[in-house]
Amino acid sequence: MSLAGQNTPLLREMTVNNERAKRVAETVLVPPQKTRILTISNQKGGVGKTTTAVNLAASLARKGMRVLVIDLDPQGNASTALGVEHHNGVVGSFEVLVDGLAMADAVKQSPEHQNLLCLPATIDLAGAEIEMVGYESREYVLAKSLQEFLASQEHPIHFVFIDSPPSFGLLTVNALVAATEVLVPIQCEYYAPEGVTQLMNNIDRVRKGLNPNLIIGGILLTMFDNRTNLSSDVAEDVRKYFPKETLNATIPRSVRLSEAPSYQQTAISYDPKNSGSLAYQEAAIELAQRGVIR
Numbered sequence: 001m002s003l004a005g006q007n008t009p010l011l012r013e014m015t016v017n018n019e020r021a022k023r024v025a026e027t028v029l030v031p032p033q034k035t036r037i038l039t040i041s042n043q044k045g046g047v048g049k050t051t052t053a054v055n056l057a058a059s060l061a062r063k064g065m066r067v068l069v070i071d072l073d074p075q076g077n078a079s080t081a082l083g084v085e086h087h088n089g090v091v092g093s094f095e096v097l098v099d100g101l102a103m104a105d106a107v108k109q110s111p112e113h114q115n116l117l118c119l120p121a122t123i124d125l126a127g128a129e130i131e132m133v134g135y136e137s138r139e140y141v142l143a144k145s146l147q148e149f150l151a152s153q154e155h156p157i158h159f160v161f162i163d164s165p166p167s168f169g170l171l172t173v174n175a176l177v178a179a180t181e182v183l184v185p186i187q188c189e190y191y192a193p194e195g196v197t198q199l200m201n202n203i204d205r206v207r208k209g210l211n212p213n214l215i216i217g218g219i220l221l222t223m224f225d226n227r228t229n230l231s232s233d234v235a236e237d238v239r240k241y242f243p244k245e246t247l248n249a250t251i252p253r254s255v256r257l258s259e260a261p262s263y264q265q266t267a268i269s270y271d272p273k274n275s276g277s278l279a280y281q282e283a284a285i286e287l288a289q290r291g292v293i294r
Ligand SMILES: Nc1ncnc2c1ncn2[C@@H]1O[C@H](COP(=O)(O)OP(=O)(O)OP(=O)(O)O)[C@@H](O)[C@H]1O
Pocket: 044, 045, 046, 047, 048, 049, 050, 051, 052, 073, 077, 164, 165, 166, 222, 223, 224, 251, 252, 253, 254, 255, 257, 258, 259, 276
């Protein structure tokens, strides 16, 4: 049966998504003058940090930006989603942090896109915080290694996304010290304002003590479900308290976003015209176009 001439919700969504995909495809991005280093951070688990890191990275790579994803979570979920091996024996962020291996010797090309690189994380990384306890300047190890890597590149890297674990230990502190910006995903289905306050206090502490240039680069509302009042209430609340920081693009709950990693893919290549993928592509464009907010 043909859908022509019908006005079903599904058809309406397809039409809208085709228009959104067209706008995304037509947008031309200007690379930033200086590498933007964004740490995706929220000490709460399962809020969409990794999904955000890999899908924003893949979106920008497709738009001609050279992008590096640093997987700083022993779960290695970002490496999986980018199709980069991270089994036992693969060198990655652990060797960079603990053994002083040059980042260039551990960074891999992601099969997702030629512009996309990934420093993988293996389960070894779970022991890194203990190994690093006695290190001098242990909070600066990643920052130093990343700066050396960026300086060694023949073609500049435009964006770095650092995926951090759901805790506020030395790995997350290293990620925040290495960053120029923090991007905070907030899950619309469950919102604890005290958690966000605690996160902002932690970021403030890092800024005062270790990285005075660190700014909140953005807040991204994730897992938005337009059928629930809770999602709308959370979104409204977050926008009220962080009007400047919160991105207009909102990430909907979407099965395609959660399915993609099982195919070692980001949703951007798995199903680019899906509402979730489009929302990430729009968020990536917004982040790139608005530059660094002050
Ligand atoms: N917008 C979304 N719609 C549906 N599922 C999602 C969405 N975003 C993330 N997910 C799924 O929710 C789960 C948690 O997401 P994700 O791994 O990105 O969170 P995280 O903050 O990185 O978690 P962790 O704290 O464990 O590192 C994953 O299974 C992911 O596929």
